[in-house]
Structure formats: structure tokens, C-alpha cells
Amino acid sequence: MAKILLVEDNEMNRDMLSRRLERRGYDVGIAVDGKEGLEQASSGEYDLVLMDMSLPEIDGWEATRRLRANPATEGLPIIALTAHAMAGDREKALEAGCDDYDTKPIELTRLLSKIEALLPGTP
Amino acid sequence: MTASDSGGVVPESSKQLRHELRTPINHIVGYAEMLLEDATDDGATDRRGRIEQIIAAAGDILAAINAALPPSLSEPTDAGVRELYESFVEPRGRITAALDALRGMPGVVDDPEMAGDLARIGEAAAKLAPPGETMSEARAASTPAATDDAAEDRARILIVDDDENNREVLRRRLEREGHATACASNGLEALEMVGAEAFDLVLLDVMMPELDGYETLKRLKGDASTRDLPVIMISALDDLRSIVRCIENGAEDYLPKPFDPVLLRARIDSSLEKKRFRDQELDYLRQVDRVIEAAASVEAGAYDRSSLSEIAQRADALGRLARVFDSMAGEVRSRETRLRARVRELRQEIDAARGVGTETASFEGGQIEPGTRFADRYEIVGLIGYGGMGAVYRARDLELREDLAIKMLRPEFVSDPESLERFKTEIRLARRISHPNVVRTHDFGETDGVRFLTMELVEGLTLRDLIDSRGRLGVSAVLAIAAQLADSLAIAHAQGVVHRDIKPQNLLLDQAGVLKVMDFGVACLAQRSSKLTQAGAIVGTPAYMSPEQLIGEHVDERSDLYSVGVVLYECLSGRPPLEGDSAITLIARVLREQPRPLGELAEGVPDAVCALVHRLLAKNPSDRVASAAALGGELTRMS
Numbered sequence: 001m002a003k004i005l006l007v008e009d010n011e012m013n014r015d016m017l018s019r020r021l022e023r024r025g026y027d028v029g030i031a032v033d034g035k036e037g038l039e040q041a042s043s044g045e046y047d048l049v050l051m052d053m054s055l056p057e058i059d060g061w062e063a064t065r066r067l068r069a070n071p072a073t074e075g076l077p078i079i080a081l082t083a084h085a086m087a088g089d090r091e092k093a094l095e096a097g098c099d100d101y102d103t104k105p106i107e108l109t110r111l112l113s114k115i116e117a118l119l120p121g122t123p
Numbered sequence: 124m125t126a127s128d129s130g131g132v133v134p135e136s137s138k139q140l141r142h143e144l145r146t147p148i149n150h151i152v153g154y155a156e157m158l159l160e161d162a163t164d165d166g167a168t169d170r171r172g173r174i175e176q177i178i179a180a181a182g183d184i185l186a187a188i189n190a191a192l193p194p195s196l197s198e199p200t201d202a203g204v205r206e207l208y209e210s211f212v213e214p215r216g217r218i219t220a221a222l223d224a225l226r227g228m229p230g231v232v233d234d235p236e237m238a239g240d241l242a243r244i245g246e247a248a249a250k251l252a253p254p255g256e257t258m259s260e261a262r263a264a265s266t267p268a269a270t271d272d273a274a275e276d277r278a279r280i281l282i283v284d285d286d287e288n289n290r291e292v293l294r295r296r297l298e299r300e301g302h303a304t305a306c307a308s309n310g311l312e313a314l315e316m317v318g319a320e321a322f323d324l325v326l327l328d329v330m331m332p333e334l335d336g337y338e339t340l341k342r343l344k345g346d347a348s349t350r351d352l353p354v355i356m357i358s359a360l361d362d363l364r365s366i367v368r369c370i371e372n373g374a375e376d377y378l379p380k381p382f383d384p385v386l387l388r389a390r391i392d393s394s395l396e397k398k399r400f401r402d403q404e405l406d407y408l409r410q411v412d413r414v415i416e417a418a419a420s421v422e423a424g425a426y427d428r429s430s431l432s433e434i435a436q437r438a439d440a441l442g443r444l445a446r447v448f449d450s451m452a453g454e455v456r457s458r459e460t461r462l463r464a465r466v467r468e469l470r471q472e473i474d475a476a477r478g479v480g481t482e483t484a485s486f487e488g489g490q491i492e493p494g495t496r497f498a499d500r501y502e503i504v505g506l507i508g509y510g511g512m513g514a515v516y517r518a519r520d521l522e523l524r525e526d527l528a529i530k531m532l533r534p535e536f537v538s539d540p541e542s543l544e545r546f547k548t549e550i551r552l553a554r555r556i557s558h559p560n561v562v563r564t565h566d567f568g569e570t571d572g573v574r575f576l577t578m579e580l581v582e583g584l585t586l587r588d589l590i591d592s593r594g595r596l597g598v599s600a601v602l603a604i605a606a607q608l609a610d611s612l613a614i615a616h617a618q619g620v621v622h623r624d625i626k627p628q629n630l631l632l633d634q635a636g637v638l639k640v641m642d643f644g645v646a647c648l649a650q651r652s653s654k655l656t657q658a659g660a661i662v663g664t665p666a667y668m669s670p671e672q673l674i675g676e677h678v679d680e681r682s683d684l685y686s687v688g689v690v691l692y693e694c695l696s697g698r699p700p701l702e703g704d705s706a707i708t709l710i711a712r713v714l715r716e717q718p719r720p721l722g723e724l725a726e727g728v729p730d731a732v733c734a735l736v737h738r739l740l741a742k743n744p745s746d747r748v749a750s751a752a753a754l755g756g757e758l759t760r761m762s
Contacts (some may be wrong), residue, residue, distance in 0.1 A: 016153035083145040105149035
């Protein structure tokens with residue numbers, strides 16, 4: 001079963017998205033901020049990271065850059081999630097090292113297709 | 124943008140506002156879609172219809188947000204924002220109506236998950252009210268707003284309660300407030316968790332099996348590593364004694380069950396605020412400690428610049444102190460490095476001259492044979508050398524069982540009672556000088572009519588030997604000599620002792636390159652005696668004496684600095700600045716002639732070094748470097 005790490009500081013977002021992904025057969029782990037996200041992602045037990053970009057302390061951009069700089073996580077697929085949906089955000093996310101980018105409100109089918117594209121044959 | 128009409132603060136930028144408004148839409152749509160997925164049974168058509176109304180209304184709100192706040196717009200106007208919120212009123216009404224209808228449907232209220240998700244949709248919808256209204260709606264729904272603003276107040280709270288329902292209620296409430304939580308079902312588990320991870324606050328039930336809240340609290344407060352962790356006791360025991368017992372044991376606060384959510388929130392916030400201040404204070408003190416450690420490490424020669432780099436970023440006084448300290452430590456280190464390199468070169472010079480012994484001299488009166496007992500206390504080991512004042516022997520102190528040097532004073536220097544008194548005064552002063560670069564004078568004594576001085580024994584050679592062996596010395600080696608000479612003179616001058624006879628014969632160098640000045644206080648004897656002898660019979664050579672000393676004027680510490688200049692000139696060029704076939708010729712030259720520029724004789728000597736030496740050689744004392752301490756300062760700054 002593919003395991004997804006959801007890095008999200010908003011409790012309702014975490015609850016909702018983790019439940020929806022679990023319903024689709026994914027195993028979901030939670031990190032509530034960038035720091036925890038980095039620690040968990042480095043544990044090696046995740047197949048993909050859904051990274052909220054607006055996180056306290058270490059934001060998603062920075063967390064992504066650090067994951068890319070770490071040999072243990074440099075290949076870990078990361079999908080950026082943001083509610084800003086501003087012009088240039090997508091480019092910025094890809095530039096920071098994200099594999100893909102999606103906006104909130106989440107369109108689950110669209111997000112799932114992005115996850116499946118990065119994790120073929122899952123969940 | 125400023126405060127809106129409704130009293131709330133409208134976010135500064137379009138980006139923030141988009142984020143704030145799209146987030147609840149995400150919640151509404153997400154939870155509604157989940158509910159839709161669950162509404163699969165045949166009888167759920169009505170329910171699906173209501174849920175779809177919610178999703179459609181949320182879609183309309185999203186469209187309004189995207190239209191009013193396009194990605195490229197950076198500053199929405201007040202009026203624009205007001206209009207936007209107004210446009211939400213109708214679709215929000217649809218959501219509220221659909222929620223009410225759903226709550227009234229059979230099976231919905233009884234299903235806690237479904238009821239919970241409907242409540243969350245209601246909570247999210249409340250965030251779409253104009254800023255002034257948001258709080259009241261949220262309060263009405265008894266779900267305090269968990270905005271992203273709470274992020275900075277997010278704390279990690281440990282809930283300790285043996286009742287699962289209590290834990291769950293607290294957990295959900297705290298997480299809605301934006302805090303992270305962890306739960307323990309008894310005191311032992313709580314102590315284990317607190318030992319393993321960092322928490323900001325503990326909510327501790329009193330009545331628990333095994334280890335109750337009182338004991339858990341006592342152990343938390345008894346352990347230095349957890350003493351500062353705030354604990355709020357929560358208990359159904361609300362008698363005064365229980366409360367007092369908790370407070371006495373170090374609880375931050377006490378909350379009776381059933382707790383009032385508003386009170387809980389206020390007390391948690393207050394405890395966290397206090398902890399934050401305490402943490403800041405502790406952090407500050409830790410950083411102060413690091414600066415102190417850094418100071419100690421400078422002394423130990425192990426200062427690591429990176430140890431203060433973080434503190435140096437601070438904008439406050441401590442940051443400034445760290446920056447100034449780091450720069451000073453860097454300067455000290457580079458000076459030390461320079462000095463070490465100079466001493467290394469000096470050692471090489473000394474090594475190269477090794478084997479050159481001090482002259483073995485015989486003098487009138489004959490030598491004292493090795494093995495001879497002297498002054499009832501010493502045993503002569505051998506003759507070290509012969510100076511202007513008399514022979515110097517290596518001797519064994521039989522009392523203290525260590526070797527020292529004994530300088531015998533020729534009778535003519537100490538026969539005059541006035542000279543003798545003056546000499547004793549000078550020796551008393553000189554004995555006070557304790558410095559690694561000064562040969563210690565121990566005692567002045569007399570035995571069988573022979574007056575003598577006992578002194579620290581230095582194994583090594585004189586600068587005279589070194590110059591004679593090497594011809595001239597490298598600049599770094601000379602600077603190492605100069606710095607040590609300046610240090611020793613600065614100490615002596617500060618004690619009121621002028622040497623008066625600084626010359627290479629009086630400067631000893633040990634194998635480690637440490638220079639030791641000998642005969643502090645002794646020279647006065649020669650000076651006094653010289654007046655008693657015939658003209659031209661000046662003891663030693665006048666080559667190192669200052670002009671004022673040669674003509675018998677009053678001398679002060681600047682006279683020593685002139686002598687230092689002569690020594691350095693000779694070290695660098697291999698010859699004294701002024702020479703003469705006789706003492707009279709030499710004295711005449713010292714009084715009138717300028718030495719040849721050092722740079723002409725000694726290639727490769729930096730101009731600054733040449734200029735400094737010539738300044739020391741100025742005829743007029745007030746044209747010289749002002750003091751030995753000032754000379755030391757100039758030398759250390761010289762790269």
C-alpha cells in the first residue's frame with residue numbers, strides 16, 4: 001500500500017484530506033509543520049509527499065528545497081498544495097523541486113490522477 | 124488596507140485573502156464530497172441532493188473569489204472586499220439551509236461521524252462571513268475559529284486522563300484551537316512521554332489509577348529537565364484542599380471538571396504565554412552562557428568562531444556584544460598566530476646557533492672550583508660566564524635542592540657604602556618584578572667579604588651569543604625578541620624600575636624562544652661606580668647607552684627604549700648603529716651622529732620596522748616611542 005505523507009498545518013485540511021485519501025486505499029501519515037514534515041519524510045517510509053506551502057516556521061518551499069538537498073529524500077515525489085493559487089506559484093513550486101502542483105480547494109479526482117502519475121500502479 | 128466597516132481587520136494583500144477564503148471552501152467541498160460518497164443507499168436521494176446543494180453553493184463562492192481576486196491583483200480595495208463578502212451571503216444561506224435540512228434527516232444526527240462533518244462544514248462556512256461576524260458565528264457553533272493565525276500560538280500539549288472520552292473531548296477541542304496534542308492514559312505513561320519528547324504544556328487529571336495526578340505532578344516538578352514545563356490540573360475534585368495541594372506542588376493552574384471551554388482556553392493561553400516568556404528568558408541566558416564559554420575558550424586557545432555566529436545575528440545588545448567579542452577574539456588570535464610564527468623563527472635561529480657556548484672566562488681572583496661549598500648553602504656546579512660585574516656560577520641550592528645562578532660582585536663595585544645602599548634599594552625593587560620575561564632575583568648576600576646575588580637559572584644562550592653566531596637575525600625572530608623585551612620592560616617600568624643596561628649580553632634566550640632579561644637593578648652599581656673610576660673606565664660598552672645616560676643626565680624608562688633600539692638595530696643588521704675605536708669616539712658619535720638608515724644595511728626589513736627602530740634611537744627622549752607598553756602595542760599590530 002502506498003504511503004503518503006501529508007504536511008499540513010490546518011487541522012481541518014489534514015482531517016479531510018487524510019480521510020479522503022485513506023478511503024481511496026492510501027496509507028496517510030501526518031506532519032503538522034515543515035519541521036515535522038522534514039523529519040517524517042526522512043524516515044524513508046513514505047512514497048510521496050503532499051506539501052502545503054503555507055506552513056509555519058519552515059514553509060513548504062523551504063521544506064521542499066531541503067528534501068531535495070538531502071540524498072535520502074531527493075527522489076521522493078512531492079506534490080505542492082496551495083490555497084493561494086497565485087500566478088507564478090506553480091513555476092515557483094516546480095522550481096523549488098516539487099514534481100507537481102495542485103490548488104485548494106482540492107479536486108480529488110485531479111489530485112488522485114497526479115498522485116497516480118507519480119506512483120504508477122497504486123494505491 | 125485598513126479595518127473594514129464591520130470592525131475586523133482585512134488582510135493586507137490579495138494573496139492572503141485568497142488563501143483565507145479558499146481554505147474554508149476546500150473544507151466545505153472536501154467534507155461534502157465525503158458525505159456524498161457515503162450517501163450511496165437508495166433512500167439517500169434526498170440527502171445527496173442537499174449535499175450537492177452545498178457543493179454547488181461552495182462552487183459559486185469560489186467563482187466569486189476567483190473573479191474578485193484574480194491571481195495578478197495584489198491589493199484589493201476595501202469596497203471590493205466588502206462586495207465580495209456580500210456576494211457570499213446568498214450561497215452561504217443555501218449552505219446553512221442544506222445543513223439544517225441534513226441535520227433533520229433520520230440517521231444523520233445519530234451518526235457521530237456524519238454529524239461531525241456537518242459541523243465542520245458549518246464552521247468553514249462561518250469563516251466566509253465578513254470579518255466582524257466570523258467570531259460570533261463561530262462561537263454560536265461552539266467551535267472557536269482555527270485560523271492560520273493560530274499557527275504561531277500552536278503548542279504541543281500532553282493530555283493525561285484515564286478516561287478515554289475526556290481525552291477525546293480535550294484532544295478535539297485543543298486541535299481545533301490549532302494546538303498539537305498527544306495523549307497519555309496514566310501518570311507513568313505521561314512521565315515516559317515527557318521524558319521522550321518536548322511539550323509546551325501538560326493537562327493533568329488528578330484521579331488516575333497507579334500513579335495519580337498529585338504524584339505525577341510531584342515527579343514532574345522534582346525533575347530538573349521537566350521542572351519548567353507548565354502543568355494545568357483538571358479534576359472533578361473542586362474542594363479547596365485539592366486545589367491548594369496542586370498549587371503547592373507546583374501546578375501552574377487548576378481547572379475543575381466539567382470545564383468551561385472559554386476558561387480552559389484562557390488558562391491554556393495564559394500558561395503558554397508565561398512559558399513562552401520563560402523559554403525566551405532561558406534561551407537568552409543560554410546564549411549569555413555561550414558568550415562566556417567563548418571567552419573561556421579564547422583563554423584556552425580553542426575559540427571557534429562558529430560558536431557565536433548564531434548569537435551574532437541578534438539585533439539586541441547581546442548580538443552586538445557577540446559581534447564585538449568575535450572581532451576582538453579574531454584580532455587576538457591573529458596576533459597570537461603572528462607571535463607564534465615569530466617565536467618559531469626565533470627558535471630556528473637558536474637551534475642553528477646551538478653548540479655556541481657562552482665564553483668560558485677566567486678572571487683575576489681565580490675561579491671557584493666545582494664542588495666548593497659556598498655561603499653554607501650552595502654548592503658550586505661550574506662557571507657560567509663572566510660579566511662586567513663579576514663571575515656567574517651555576518650552583519646547587521642545598522636547602523631547596525634546585526639549581527640557580529650566583530653572580531659574584533667584584534669588590535670595587537660594592538666597597539662604597541653609598542653605592543651599596545643604593546644597590547640594595549634597587550635590588551629590593553627588582554625583586555618585586557615577576558614576569559616570564561624577567562630573570563628572577565632571589566637574594567643578595569655576603570660571605571667571607573664576597574657580595575653575591577642569587578638568581579633564577581636560565582638554560583640557554585645570550586642574545587650576544589646568538590648574534591655572534593648568526594651574524595644577523597630574521598625579521599620575525601627579531602620581532603619576537605622585541606615583543607618580549609617590550610613586555611618585560613613595561614612591567615618593570617610600571618614598578619618604577621629602569622634597567623639602564625639593556626644589551627645583548629643581558630638578554631637570555633631559552634630553547635623555547637622565551638627571552639629573559641637579567642640584571643634588573645644591577646646596572647645602578649656600575650653607573651655609580653663608573654663615576655668613581657677614572658674617565659674612560661666606563662663598565663661595559665657605551666654602545667647601548669642612551670645619549671642622556673652617557674652624559675650622566677637623569678635617565679627614565681625612555682633610556683631603556685633607546686637601548687632596545689640599539690639591540691634591535693644590531694639584531695637586524697648584524698652591527699650596532701654607531702661604533703667607535705674608543706669609548707670617547709663612540710660617545711661623541713652617539714651624542715652627535717645619526718646611524719645609517721637601517722634599510723640600507725638590512726635588506727628585506729619592512730619600512731615600518733626600520734622606522735620604529737630609528738624612532739627608538741632618537742637622541743631626544745621625547746622623540747622616542749613613548750613607553751615600553753606603547754612599543755609592545757606597535758609591535759603586536761605589525762603584521
